[in-house]
Amino acid sequence: MSTQTISKSNTWKGGNSPFNVSYGKLMMWIFLLSDAFTFSSLLIGYGAIRYSFPSTPIEQIEELELSFAENVQAKFANGADAHHGEFFIPALRDAGVFSESQWPSPDLVFNHFPFAHGLHLPLIFVSLMTLILILSSVTMVLGVEAGQRGDKNGVTKWMFWTIVGGFAFLGCQAWEWTNFITAGATPWANPYGPPTFAALFFLVTGFHGFHVFSGVVLNIVIFINNINGTYERRGHYEMVEKVGLYWHFVDLVWVFVFTFFYLI
Amino acid sequence: MSTPNQNIDIHDEENYDPTVWVPKAHTHGTKDIWLKFWILLGLTVIDVAFYFLMAPSMARNIIFIALGVVKAVYIVGTFMHMKHEKLSLATMIILPMFFIIFFLVWMMYEGNFWGTF
Structure with a gap:
């Protein structure tokens, strides 16, 4: 390994990290930017198609x-x-x-709520899902904070609650889909109106749900690695931060999916 | 799994090795995190209040998108630690998103005129 001393006076001349982040974290940010473009294209398409139809008076x-x-x-x-x-x-x-x-x-x-059959409760269930995802984002960032202090047990505890939050959200998503599907909705048919509504709902919430699922898998990997002491031996818990970035991004996307599919 | 080379200092600025180098971690405490949680919860409640109290219109849609952007600022800034990163990194990631927000509103408005030429 080269041991030559490189001047730090010029940020972009090599020998240091211009953004003052590790290679892995920078690549995670760039991946998230590209993923944001993918989700944006879906939501832009949704917005345009939704307003090409008249609204319900x-x-x-x-x-x-x-x-x-x-x-x-x-x-x-x-x-x-x-x-x-x-x-x-x-x-x-x-x-x-x-x-x-x-x-x-x-x-x-979307006006159903578990154990409240026959009641008209619009937006309540999806607000609960939003709360679950925001809470699991909070437990994630508390796990990251524990990692920054080198607190292995803290990371274990908060990662556990993050995984629980992820599964709770996926369960809610499954319940929402089940209601919609048992009413007769498929990607090409929709008893509530234009088939495009159902197609876009399955496409966008499905794409988001798959991101949540991948996030839960990554969180479980981090949880197991942490219990095995991988990060303690490595001397830093940056892997928790990188997966945390992904998990917060999934939460961020949900904020906009919620806005477009349920509010607009 | 190979054991890390004990001779390499992962925080070393002088012998920078991009395969192992990480900046020193330091915490910003948990108080700010919980504050942002309550703000995000409050903003979601405001969303729901607007939904039930205001008649549907393009103005209401823009309010919802604006509230979404405010939530995004807190999630990216605090939870994703962006407010403590270098300005150059924050600019690289956030600047493209301004064009996306503009495009979202634009295409929603544009959809109104599809098939009515």
Whole structure:
């Protein structure tokens, strides 16, 4: 190995790290930038296609929300579930709320919550998913912080909770998909409106979900390596930081998927 | 797995070896992390409030995207440690994203006119 002394006066003349980060971390940042481009192209496409269809008129949604309240009372009166199953989608198709020519309001598509059958609860479940992912991002960054102090047990503890958060999010995603699929949605058919809606939903949340899955796998690798003392022997916990960057990026993408699919 | 060469100092600035060199790690504490968690939670609540209290419009969409950008600033800045990195690295990663945000809003607006020429 060369031992010549190189002047540090010029940042870009070699012999040092111009960005003051390790090679691996710099490459992770560049990968994340390219991955951000991929997700952006999907969301830009979603935005353009979504607004090439007219929105569901707000009066229709408000009218329906009143009738949901009555349906809940009807459900408890005769034991029938007026919101789910055979009643809901055909009735709204007949009323012209769900049609091929207008974009369905996410209010009326993703309005379920576990253990609350028949209740109209738009946005609540997906807000819970957002909370889970933000929390798992916090536990990740606490793990990184423990690594910076060289606290091996701290890293183990926080990585464990990060993995739990990742699985919780994936479980929620699976539940959301199951509801949508059992209603009759496929990548080429959508009982709620234009098939493009379902195609884009499966494409974008699927692509994001696969990123979450990969992130959980990487987190488990880090968790096991840390228990085995790999980073303690190496003298630094930078691998936790690099995988942490990926995990935060997945959280960041979810912020925008949430914005585009559920709010806009 | 090969054992690391004990003769190489991984933090050595003078004998810089890009295959092993890492900057010295130092913590910024956990207080800031929890503060940013509560801010992110609050911003999500504001999102939901806007959804239920404001009628759908392009102005509301721009509010949602702006809130998303604010959340992104906290996630990238604090959680991804970007505010403690060199300005050159932050610029390289963040500058392209400004064009993306512009393109997002632009194409959403443009979609309104598809098929209506």
